[in-house]
Amino acid sequence: MDKATVLGTASAFPTKLRNHPSIYLNLGGAKVLFDCGEGTQRQIRSAGLSPSVDFIFVTHWHGDHSLGVGGIIQSLNMMKNEGPLTVMGPSGTNASVKHILDTYKFYKRLPIKIRSIDAKKELLVKEINGHNIYAINVKHAVKCLGYKVKENDVRNIRKDLLEKLGVKPGPQLKFLKAGKDIVVGGKKLKASQFTYIKKGRSLVYLTDLVYEKNIYKFAKDADVLIIESTFSSNMQNQAKEFMHLTVKDALTIAKQSCAGRVYLTHLSQRYENSGEIRKEAADLAKSMGLKAEVAVPDDLSEIII
Ligand SMILES: [Zn+2]
């Protein structure tokens, strides 16, 4: 997991500069979307990414997060993609995807796997090429999930030390990489000495939700937290009414979770460009003593993980 591409940063209404939400990740060759709003396919093309999507993790079935699912199914069918396409989302996802399949006249060659998830507590929902995907129910106007991608820790060989000893690469090194001590040319090589653990990175995606005091635990120590902040902090009433976060709510969760970097997204159409939210976030982060780096990404920007 090296980068996430932010395909859309709007909320309910797409604007000239902002598309509906979607985040694109390549997990060891698997193309993964978190949310798939209207226009996601064009954003994938604009970003120069592969359109052969393998997984769509839908947070919830409000249109801004899911109107693009039918479009992806249509294109994968026309591309004769062998699939399967896996679509996961909150309770009711099976019915929602079946409605899409019944409504549109697809070629229906593409195998599709569908899974509805109810995650009252953090739940491991999928493993993809050395990455674990977790989900948790969050509180919104409809059933909604937050997601986390956690890359597995990897044990790497200290090649520099082996070279010094004159040990050449060979098949026995795979045991060392697996954490086992080996003997080469009469020399015992301890895994503890000749390998190191590279900690896996983690990314958390939280949208749409109201503030709850325990939700930060799901994002604990995330390297990257992508979180909605639909409204400015002076619009707390609207945020409550529509069950969204303000900038202050989002930064509070960021601070509580000790996330490394925070990306605010899902902005209301009233913020024509992100300048106002960016300034507010920077001022608030300072006054809150937030250590994390805070950014408001534009559409098609890449987040290095
Ligand atoms: Zn939304």
Ligand SMILES: [Zn+2]
């Ligand atoms: Zn929503």
